[in-house]
Amino acid sequence: EPPEPPGLAQLSPGSPPQAPDLLYADGLRAYSAGAWAPAVALLREALRSRAALGRARQECGASCAAEPGAALPSQLLGAPHPVSGPGVWEPLLLRATLRRAECLTQCAVRRLGPGGAARLRVGSALRDAFRRREPYNYLQRAYYQLKKLDLAASAAHTFFVANPTHLQMREDMAKYRRMSAIRPQSFRDLVTPLYWAAYDTGLELLEQREAALALPQLEEALQGSLAHMESCRAACEGPEEHQGAEEEGEGSQGGLYEAIAGHWIRVLQCRQHCVADTATRPGRSFPVQDFLLSQLRRLHEAYAQVGNMSQAMENVLSVLLFYPEDEAAKKALNQYQTQLGEPRPDLGPREDIQRFILRSLGEKRQLYYAMEHLGTSFKDPDSWTPEALIPKALRERLREDQEKKPWDHQPPQQKPLAHWKDALLMEGVTLTQDAQQLNGSERAVLDGLLTSAECGVLLQLAKDAAQAGARSGYRGRRSPHSPHERFEGLTVLKAAQLARAGTVGRPGAKLLLEVSERVRTLTQAYFSPERPLHLSFTHLVCRSAIEGEQEQRMDLSHPVHADNCVLDPDTGECWREPPAYTYRDYSGLLYLNDDFKGGDLFFTQPNALTVTAQVRPRCGRLVAFSSGGENPHGVWAVTRGRRCALALWHTWAPEHSEQEWTEAKELLQEEEEEEEEEDILSRDPSPEPPSHKLQRVQEKAGKPRRVRVREEL
Ligand SMILES: O=C(O)CCC(=O)C(=O)O
Numbered sequence: 001e002p003p004e005p006p007g008l009a010q011l012s013p014g015s016p017p018q019a020p021d022l023l024y025a026d027g028l029r030a031y032s033a034g035a036w037a038p039a040v041a042l043l044r045e046a047l048r049s050r051a052a053l054g055r056a057r058q059e060c061g062a063s064c065a066a067e068p069g070a071a072l073p074s075q076l077l078g079a080p081h082p083v084s085g086p087g088v089w090e091p092l093l094l095r096a097t098l099r100r101a102e103c104l105t106q107c108a109v110r111r112l113g114p115g116g117a118a119r120l121r122v123g124s125a126l127r128d129a130f131r132r133r134e135p136y137n138y139l140q141r142a143y144y145q146l147k148k149l150d151l152a153a154s155a156a157h158t159f160f161v162a163n164p165t166h167l168q169m170r171e172d173m174a175k176y177r178r179m180s181a182i183r184p185q186s187f188r189d190l191v192t193p194l195y196w197a198a199y200d201t202g203l204e205l206l207e208q209r210e211a212a213l214a215l216p217q218l219e220e221a222l223q224g225s226l227a228h229m230e231s232c233r234a235a236c237e238g239p240e241e242h243q244g245a246e247e248e249g250e251g252s253q254g255g256l257y258e259a260i261a262g263h264w265i266r267v268l269q270c271r272q273h274c275v276a277d278t279a280t281r282p283g284r285s286f287p288v289q290d291f292l293l294s295q296l297r298r299l300h301e302a303y304a305q306v307g308n309m310s311q312a313m314e315n316v317l318s319v320l321l322f323y324p325e326d327e328a329a330k331k332a333l334n335q336y337q338t339q340l341g342e343p344r345p346d347l348g349p350r351e352d353i354q355r356f357i358l359r360s361l362g363e364k365r366q367l368y369y370a371m372e373h374l375g376t377s378f379k380d381p382d383s384w385t386p387e388a389l390i391p392k393a394l395r396e397r398l399r400e401d402q403e404k405k406p407w408d409h410q411p412p413q414q415k416p417l418a419h420w421k422d423a424l425l426m427e428g429v430t431l432t433q434d435a436q437q438l439n440g441s442e443r444a445v446l447d448g449l450l451t452s453a454e455c456g457v458l459l460q461l462a463k464d465a466a467q468a469g470a471r472s473g474y475r476g477r478r479s480p481h482s483p484h485e486r487f488e489g490l491t492v493l494k495a496a497q498l499a500r501a502g503t504v505g506r507p508g509a510k511l512l513l514e515v516s517e518r519v520r521t522l523t524q525a526y527f528s529p530e531r532p533l534h535l536s537f538t539h540l541v542c543r544s545a546i547e548g549e550q551e552q553r554m555d556l557s558h559p560v561h562a563d564n565c566v567l568d569p570d571t572g573e574c575w576r577e578p579p580a581y582t583y584r585d586y587s588g589l590l591y592l593n594d595d596f597k598g599g600d601l602f603f604t605q606p607n608a609l610t611v612t613a614q615v616r617p618r619c620g621r622l623v624a625f626s627s628g629g630e631n632p633h634g635v636w637a638v639t640r641g642r643r644c645a646l647a648l649w650h651t652w653a654p655e656h657s658e659q660e661w662t663e664a665k666e667l668l669q670e671e672e673e674e675e676e677e678e679d680i681l682s683r684d685p686s687p688e689p690p691s692h693k694l695q696r697v698q699e700k701a702g703k704p705r706r707v708r709v710r711e712e713l
């Protein structure tokens with residue numbers, strides 16, 4: 001049966017947008033039929049139409065709220081006589097509601113043509129697909145088929161930014177990067193709101209002490225964040241956010257007022273969630289904590305640095321709206337006042353922030369009320385909510401909830417990640433699992449740090465060093481952690497000394513230094529962009545199963561421990577005191593091979609028993625995590641073969657940075673001779689087209705895609 005012709009007839013430029021659901025379904029159908037050009041046209045139109053609908057809703061919402069008729073409820077508030085008694089406020093309020101509905105419908109018709117309002121209804125499946133940026137995945141492949149490589153690369157990049165752990169796309173991206181026909185600037189993100197770029201640039205400039213240049217960026221970031229918040233809030237008023245409300249039973253079984261209240265509460269919940277939505281980078285699971293607030297702090301400091309004291313005042317006063325008792329802000333305020341000289345009663349907090357706070361407090365009050373009296377749930381996204389606003393009974397309950405899980409009551413911290421994305425994406429390094437996927441707070445698995453040639457060089461280095469050790473009589477050292485394994489460790493200084501003596505190759509020793517710095521850069525960029533990390537110890541470690549001693553073995557290759565504290569599995573506490581290496585702040589394990597049995601790394605809960613995540617070593621894979629009690633870990637027994645890894649520990653304390661690293665570097669530089677490392681180290685150059693997984697699936701199974709599409713939409 002030939003595929004239906006895609007609905008190209010629907011596409012006429014300038015006409016009101018068609019329903020995104022239909023366009024997307026048609027686009028996928030064209031895609032499945034291999035009709036690449038129509039697929040591209042339809043998918044792009046689906047994106048355009050969805051954006052246009054969002055804009056229409058926001059603008060109609062704003063203009064209808066500003067209508068004279070919309071002022072009716074203020075009669076309720078400002079009534080000269082208290083409005084009470086049966087049947088007084090209902091007609092007023094409900095009449096205003098009817099008017100607003102009428103206004104919104106008319107506005108939709110005006111902007112989108114007859115039936116426009118109905119088209120505002122976007123199904124939740126489609127909404128999720130768009131949130132995951134799925135259209136860009138199809139677009140990238142369709143563009144690739146059309147040999148529009150630059151467009152394919154930007155679509156692929158756009159998808160990948162929001163789906164950094166997507167396996168297939170990871171491989172495809174690597175292939176695109178190897179294609180010399182693609183311009184580097186094509187790897188750009190077509191979707192992420194611009195305020196993120198402004199925010200990152202602003203932070204970078206601040207780091208370089210360029211406050212004057214940073215300020216416009218920081219202002220743009222704040223304006224952009226607030227604008228994004230508005231459009232997010234506007235979307236809450238649409239019908240689409242309430243899918244599944246029936247199943248929840250909220251409102252649907254109640255009478256008129258229960259139903260209105262139920263819907264209203266869901267709108268408020270949705271609006272409050274916009275704080276987190278705005279503060280969450282694409283592809284990330286957690287928002288940047290106190291996103292707006294931290295922008296305001298940076299703003300007042302930067303304004304003070306450039307001597308613009310009145311703006312510094314306005315911004316620090318805005319900070320105090322969030323936390324009126326903030327000591328640092330109060331101190332700064334005093335200082336600015338002194339610098340200004342005369343009192344300036346005209347200076348107040350920023351108006352945009354004032355509005356934001358007042359509105360938010362009003363919503364929270366209602367939500368907490370509903371929580372207390374109607375049993376609805378509300379997860380307050382903010383930590384600045386004044387305690388007095390939360391009903392007493394709830395305060396107790398919320399506190400108890402927080403205390404239930406002693407080891408992870410701190411919200412996973414997301415620090416501003418100014419450069420990590422560039423650092424990762426551009427080096428061909430990819431984030432395979434983030435903290436959420438690893439069930440923890442500060443953990444990550446990154447891949448692609450080493451080529452297989454580089455792993456080979458480091459494995460050879462470990463082997464040569466071990467043999468040299470054997471000659472000098474210390475081979476066969478049993479592992480300090482298990483009697484069933486042998487253990488060889490090589491430090492950077494030892495490697496440099498052996499290289500000088502000609503016992504091991506110089507490229508290996510140099511690579512060891514270079515790679516440890518590579519890991520440090522990435523770890524800092526990912527976990528600690530605002531505070532430099534120093535290597536404190538680097539160790540190339542191989543563990544080998546001792547043959548004939550593996551039967552019925554019960555122990556681990558490395559018992560469960562935390563790297564900077566002494567773990568007490570009974571209480572789950574971790575004592576940051578000797579003999580632990582208390583100054584270690586971040587740990588890294590860069591694996592070199594996978595041709596052994598057992599030996600997976602695993603994380604546990606603080607009881608040292610319950611496994612929460614596991615990682616299989618392989619060449620070029622880095623597991624990085626904070627070194628404290630939040631990351632107890634161990635290694636399963638290595639029951640066959642030899643497992644080699646570069647273990648690195650980073651510290652914030654410069655006084656604990658590794659002296660041996662510098663010594664090793666000097667040793668190797670002394671008789672610097674450029675060797676031909678290029679051929680061993682160069683990356684695999686053969687470009688291969690991105691795969692067409694979907695197409696293959698389709699060839700196998702007829703036309704399953706179409707059926708699924710129908711179901712989804
Ligand atoms: O090799 C590994 O995977 C983990 C080793 C480890 O945890 C350590 O040396 O502290």
Ligand SMILES: [Fe+3]
Nearest residue numbers: 561562563633
């Ligand atoms: Fe460890």
